[in-house]
Amino acid sequence: MNNVVRVKAPKWTIIKRRVLDIGKWVFLFAVIMLLYFPIIVIIIQSVNKNVQGTYFSGFTLEWYKRMFRDEDLMRAIQNTISIAVLATLISTVLGTIFALGINSLNSRRRRQMIILNNVPVLNADVVTGVSLFFIFKFFGVFVGREFILGYETMLIAHVFFCIPYVVLSVLPKLNEVDKNLYDAALDLGCPPLGALMKVIIPSIRTGIFTGALLAFTMSFDDFVISYLVAGEEVKNFSMWIYASQRAAGRTLAWPKAYAYNAIISLVVLLILIIYNIVLIKKQKRERKVRVNLS
């Protein structure tokens, strides 16, 4: 400490540093605004009396009312949510198992499996969708059920493209886990499954959570793949919007869609805020503990 020579920095360096500091926040703010302005517009339009949305003719909650009354839309929303939830649960479990499996392979096999795993992630939606369509169709012919497309095929398709995301989130975390922990647990008398559940899983917890979050997001917003494997009856929200986007709007699809998405955005925002409040409270508590201990 005593050897540090304090030199007064020249004025322009201080200014430069200040500018950079402020600039950092301005940049951050600008980018976030860029990403969020569509959401803000959506929320505004959801209460806009003017259907075409070119000018604001008055405040109204009519669209929210109509949204709830639109049976078709409600069913589409329900399908979207139920498939997203189920697909997330199933793909998280399966994905974690796959990740554990891949983790135990030797280096060459491992690289091959990772490449195969990543194909659905990076492949064009259309290609994945058409491939799945073919598989389901052929399976249908094989099993003797011609009209096989429906809720189940959509769910399977979603699980299929969600699993790679889970694997991608869990695998890196698995790498960080100390290999000896598992052996230690076994040595201490734990059965293999128990060792797994009590030692490995908790340490990759954040990876699993991130994977689940990613899976949910991907499933929630999917369009092409759902469109291709849905069949005559099932619709998810993206399909509903795509369908309505091409229509004149007598069904007043746009305002209702805005209402629905406004609700989603506000719910997610709420969750974010709650999460942050909980986090800050936890930090305050930890700081208190540390102060008390010192």
Add this chain to the structure above:
Amino acid sequence: MLVFILIPIVLLFVISFLEMRSLNFASARFSFAAFSKTFNSVYINAFVKSIVLAAIATAFCILIGYPLAYIVSTLNIANRFSFLLILIMPMFTNMLLRVNTINKLLRPESFLKNLFGISLNISGSETAVVLVMVLMYLPFMVFPIFTVLEKIDPSLLEASRDLGANNFKTFLKVTLPLSLKGISSGIIMVFLPCATSFTIPYIVSEGKMKLIGNIIEDKMGLGNVITTDYPVGSLLSIIILIAVMGSLWLISKIDAEGETLL
């Protein structure tokens, strides 16, 4: 899993060598017709355009995304994860809806014009398409770069500074090379979806542009077309698949675990 990935590839491959009416396998005959039809100037144009636009969009994503990831990685610890959540939140609103909303704002007669007097007249242009691509895929560039930046050992930076390098030099010679993995993952995560996208080009270009994603969509019977051509569609899909596998192989050379693909 393997079944799901391999069987369709085989199927697509087989269909490229057939000539048939729609999906009527009974009328299928072996032929190279798909190949000669695919390698014509119209499709090649579309391919090139897709790649060029996607490349520009990716470049902008790096230009904006890297500084963003860097700034966030220098923030204090508690806020970081929630910041990522902030980035991912827009993705919960339906992409089609967001694209359409932005597109409506880019037209001359728009909400912006009647409220603020700003009349943007770029809807339908290539600029608009690139703009929307960047807006939609920026988070995918930020995440991998951020992951990699976070893992950089701060003592390395300290060491560099102790050895006399100023901040800029440290960044150039230490941080940047170490974050290359993240940039490459980000490029793959942004470039491929942009190049094969069909909703963004169709909506934002006001129907005027057809990129390779649109063409495949048409051939597979999804667009506004009268005829379907599954062989050509399959062949184009295989070409894209080869491109994807190729880039994956490239990544595996730089980053064996694929751990930065997030």
Add this chain to the structure above:
Amino acid sequence: MKKNLFVIGLILILALLGGCDRREKLYILNWYDYVSEDLVKEFEKEYGVKVVVDPVTSNESMYNKIETRAGKYDIVVPSEYMVERMYRDGMLLELDLSKIPNYDVNKVDEKLQELRDTHFKEQQKYAVPYFWGTLAIMYNDAKPGVKELVEEHEWAVFFDRDIIPAGVKIGMYDSSRDAIATALFYLDRSSNPESVDDLKDAEDLLVNFKYDFWGTDNIKEVIMTGNLDIALVYSGDYFDTIFYAQETGGEITFGMHVPTGRNNVWFDNLAIPVTATKVDLAHEFINFILEHDNAVENAAYVGYCPTYQDVYESLIEDEELKEIVLHPGFHPGNIENAEVYLLLDREIAMKMDDILTKARSK
């Protein structure tokens, strides 16, 4: 841990709860806004069933879905040339006209029946007419000079850059048959080309004219908001947009012109595809829709011209609708040189698609 399981369980239950609907279901493959929702609900109540409408934007999508057996559709609503194609490819079931007493071939509009007898004799046992219309030019009336431009030059506004003043935006319909037919009409030729060579001139026109917009059902709203000045549409699109404007309190700043010299006349039909599992119910539905009062209500909603004489007459008598129905563009019977699309060779059809792709990937 227990709490998490409970939450997950709750979500699962809530997610799965909504799915149960024990009623019999009728699946219809239709166009957008092409059947009155109120009528559908009435049918559902009367017969105790659920009607599921799956909308598409093109005849070809309909064909695809039936051919690939993508769903067990009971009713399909193809245009005349697509009825011919589906009939030829064995994709339609013969109608049991005894189950559709409301269909009376003598009540079909004279001119339409003439067309049906000339070109579609055999198909009459497989499809009954639904609505009909023509191609039309919709324009933004708020911009000065546009109306006169369209009325004077008709089809030329889509192909002759010289007559278009700066700042006027032209849109084309994203359907290869209709876009090319318009080009052929402009060239004073038939919209049913005999060979691929006949398409060369049309190709040059479409590829070289830089349109400001390509779209389908979304074109009408863009004209309504003033972001497009002239576009190719179907005749009923105009009336549909008027109803839309009335319902949403928008201003009617747009107009329509139907070239009566050379134009295409099309008619959509109700048919039962081979994928149908509820054939009797499908017949009931068709019969229900064709019943006079229902047909009038339906026509009042949809905005296209009904294909039955008595229904049309009822519309003229209606005070509110009279003005709209008497618009010269409403009834396709006014066209002098009316051409119906005939089924084309696959080679020609593929070339048509290629032309449209080429026009947009330069």
